Amino acid sequence: MIKRFIALALVVAVGSVFATLLFGYTPDADLNLTARYYAERTAADLGAANIVTAIVVTYRGLDTLGEVTVLFLSASIVGLVLAKGTHAPHRTPVPVGELLTTGTRFLVPLILLLGVYVFVNGHLTPGGGFQGGAIIASGILLLLLADPLKHFSHSLISAIESLAGIFYVMIGLAGLFLAGGFLDNRILPLGTLGNLASAGAIPLIYSLIGLKVGAEFASILAALSETEEL
Template structure:
């Protein structure tokens, strides 16, 4: 009963905030002032054709660094939680191997998934997409391999090396801009180039490629922890 009363109270708060929302932000009317500023100054200040990329990596780049750190902390947390469980050998689940079509088809499709993901994060400053999307597409390619070959594992130490290099690239570019070129973290010190060319927007493509590798390795690690805990208990971490 107390749950229903609590839910009723929260429902009232939700309906009230909906009404207040309609009053405060009418749908489809005006932009925020900061959005107008970003749209007006994007080409001169960053040179990226995709304004969402410019806001994510340039104007709010420090925010994105913190976000990648949160992702790293969550992946580490999943690994730690399952590592403790590894000690008490639980029941081994029945291994089910998929059929021939799935195994061979996944081998044929996997390079194309990698190619598609890398295309998306290399062109992140020109077209919709970027490091987060491309990285998660690559991680879903790893998920496909895990479904096709249960019992096989990726090499975790190599994943950690890729992840570390990507993180160091991101932080190192920011610090390089801070100490040598300008006086702000993640200062865009490379030339801006011409709009809508692939070598444009300074350091933004490099950072997005680093984020792509980092997100791909983090999510592949999470999928590895979860899948391997499911089908191959007792493996080496």
């Protein structure tokens, strides 16, 4: 009971801090300095229509590289924690319905296509590598659901993951030598605003991020699905 009281006191204390923040908050009427810079310069400097994508991929590209590294680490730790040594778990096949297997055969190519569409158009429309990667991972998830005994090739997943990572860093280094700095997208021509082949290297980098994120989520799902029922 005393623990519950301490928890309540803590929540009330944090809540009063939040209340002060909330009542003292007045929305800005104008963009602040950083946001104004991004709003004014993105279209001219980088040629990307989606400013959020421009920030994620180019202005703060190093942060995104760190982010996919964190995701990679967490996927590897999940694999490490759930690893079962050498012996393969013996599982009895679970019958799945005809509807699910047929539906999977129809839907998985479409889902993968949607994922690719989302990350290739990341610089024009809402969406991008992370969303597209998650959509691709959901296609893999459907495959796992339709055939729980399917053994995913870990070497294929990790090959896609590491190749995407290597190319991502190499494009970043090319920016260092050919353009203004690490992960600068102006190593390729900027094109006209709004075209698919525009914004320099942004579609390329975001596609690599999409592949990498999709492979990382897929490896988390595969590691979880290979656990035994307790």
